[in-house]
Amino acid sequence: MKLPEAQLAVLEAASANDAQPIDRLAEETDLDPPTVAGAAFALEEEGLVGVTERVETSVTLTDEGHEYLDTGLPEIALFEAAREADGETDLGSVIEAADLAGPQVDIALSNYARKGYGTIESGTVTADADADPDADPERRALAALAGGESIADESVLDRLASRNLVERHETTHREVRLTDDGITALMEGVETADTVGQVTPELLTTGEWEDVEFAEYNVEADAEEAHGGRTHVLRRTAERVKDVLVGMGFEEMDGPHVDADFWINDCLFMPQDHPARTHWGRFEMDQPTEIDDLPEDLVERVRAAHRDGVGPDSDGYHSPWEAEFARELALRGHTTSLSSRYLSGFEVGELEPPQRFFSVEKVYRNDTLDATHLLEFFQIEGLVMAENLSVRDLMGTFTEFYEQFGITDLEFKPTYNPYTEPSFELFGEHPVTGEIVEIGNSGLFRPEMLEPLGVDCDVMAWGLALERLLMLTHGFEDIRDVHGTLVDLDFLRNAEVVY
Template sequence: MQLPESQVAVLEAANADEATPVDALAAATDLPPETVTGAAFELEEQELVAVTERVDETISLTNEGRTYVEDGLPEVRLYEAALEASADADPAQMGQVIGTSGLEGDEVDIALSNYARKGYGSIDSGELTADPDADPAADPEATALESLVDEGTLEGSEDVLEQLERRGLAEVTESTVREVELTEQGVTELMAGVETAETVGQVTPELLTSGEWDEVEFAEYNVEADAETVEGGRVHVLREMSERVKDVLVGMGFEEMDGPHVDADFWINDCLFMPQDHPARTHWDRFALEQPTHIDDLPEDLVDAVERAHREGVGEDGEGYHSPWDEEFARALALRGHTTSLSTRYLSGEEIGEIEPPARFFSVEKAYRNDTLDATHLLEFYQIEGWVMAEDLSVRDLMGTFEEFYAQFGIEDIRFKPHYNPYTEPSFELFGTHPTTGELIEIGNSGIFREEMLEPLGVDCDVMAWGLALERLAMLTTGAEDIRDLHGTLADLEFLRNAEVTY
């Protein structure tokens, strides 16, 4: 019997008494594992060997997981520090507790995001409480990490394993193990003698020009043989979602805006009738520029009109804020905290000239805020900005626009909640139901622009506007439970490879 060289090698290395893994056969024959697998499948077709396979699952700790086994989970260390600060009796200052916990860098955000989730206590307005009945020794995630170190096996439920994976503390690796065993016919053929047949694996120019291709024996291809896993690149799910949102809004008759990521506080806040002593305008909530620090050019007439609205108000009943207003502060440069700075630029006529109603504009751009990282907040995020300028607009028009927009993504259970904004009246927030957790999550803010904002910009008709969260829309459509699964250092690569944005 004649067989290709690789098949002969595998046949001679296989055993009739017990199955031999492909890796062991590869080591014995000095052949690559994929070559051994292909040869084994070809021998199986001739009933010379039997091939069996199983899926092995290996759970291992990441470097971060090993660190927490030694030092303790960040949320447990925060709880222990809270007990030392007597937060089980009275609320303690969060900064003080963090300082005594020894947590640094990303560990602080990790501790804060898991503290309340595990029932260790609550965090509210910069204060922290500790539940005296909490038991860190029974923390299922800590127990699971210890079991992986001590026993090499996971002690805990599948839910615990999923949580460890999501946090990047454990990795689950699945591998297909194939084993090869000689059949009776294979033993018989070996005893009778097996010779190596000369075969050709591919057609070459020399074979074609010499005419030898017609005489040689070509090796057969086995499409079931293992091949190297290649993870190809793909468009990021947020980019896909952004393009989908743009398609929907353009289809609804909107035009796209663009503008600077770094802008003057004047465009970001002052034009929105946001008082200069508003808490959101402090260095705690904004990213100011170190160089340059201020913008050179602002339209003087518009600056005067905005300052007058802040100091005196607009209309007979307007009162303004009676609070400090400083043009130097208005000229200060910062990363925009919302993309509504684009709206003020366009509505004022400074960006593309005067806009006549009716008009509809939108943008899907990044905004930057000095927020605390958690499952629904990032330091930089994408905002879906939009506004409609027309006569006699109402809240009903605004709600109808949202219902039409979100219906394009299969979301038809939008809920509205009254809200206060310095620049819109009436105002309301939007909420959607997460498809996995069933929880209501905030997905946007909206309202009708106030007269105090529009009059200085030279707009004498109604404008309804909104700022929606692209990442949270992606969470509703893909089922992602944590915004950090979408991008950042904790992004779930497996999720990003498989998440789909439906059209």
């Protein structure tokens, strides 16, 4: 029998009495472990050796895990500060008292209610008197792992891993033992075969490749796992949404993330004393604080609509309206600011119906973090400008759009918006939980919005949540599995866009 040199070395070093680890065989044969493993698998195919393997998993703390082991988990710091405040307390004050900053704030908010430490609603935080931070399973697990102990509860380890506080390391141990056929082969004698591992230019030019023996290539041998870069599933879904809307005849809009409150809210007939326009609902800019280039004639028309309404059947709000507030800069809370820019003619010039526009862009809201809300997310904005539009046209557009993603069970619910009438919300069924999930808001723009912008035909519009669409197509239940502090890397590496 003839064998390649590496296989012969492993066969001779293997024992029939004791299974030998790959590393020990590598030392005895002076070969590297991957070469020994490949030779062992080849010998196993010939029945000359047996290869057994076992996988051991170890868990170690990350740098962030060590930090929280020393300083405490952010949610516990928030709880202790809230408990010391004794009662319902302003969230900002508790965060300051807990000495939390940057990403730690988001982490504390996302885990506080989940662990039963209390509630966070409308900017107010409460502490549950029965909560016991010392019994926090994640806190105790960090301490146990640091002390060299093992954790039996896989759900706790999963949570710590998702928070990037621990890392799992899987180690595969392989052992090789001679079989009876292997012993027989050695007794009968085994020679080294002159084999070639790969074709070289010299073999081809000299013609020697016709006479040499090529080593068999084991396609089942282990290879190092590599995770190459790939486009984020949310970005790929956004591109798919764009393809669908372009295919439906829409043209893409573009505009600033930081904009004047005038374009974000005033043009949408949103009263300046609306709760969403306070510091609790928006991110205002500190530097610069306001915009200069607003069209004065449009500003005056919008002001008049707010104060007195439009036409004989509209009274307006009769509430204070200040141009200074309209000029203040903030991160846009919705991409409907782009719709107001385009409809006014300010962005691309005066528009003549029919027109169809859309955008898939990021928006920013001062929301409480939970499974369906983040401080920033993507909104699918759209508008159709035409004569004699109705709710049926709007519902038909949604039906056609969502069918492209396999969603055919849409439900509609009437609602109220300051800038649309009639208005309705869209809902879809979650494929895993069966719950009805809100996925968007829509309606026909009111005359109080359109007339100041100089639009004298119907405009139907909507704002849909890109992340909610992803929830319905892929079945995940927490928006933070896609982006945020709890992102699921395995999901991002393996998820495919649903067409």
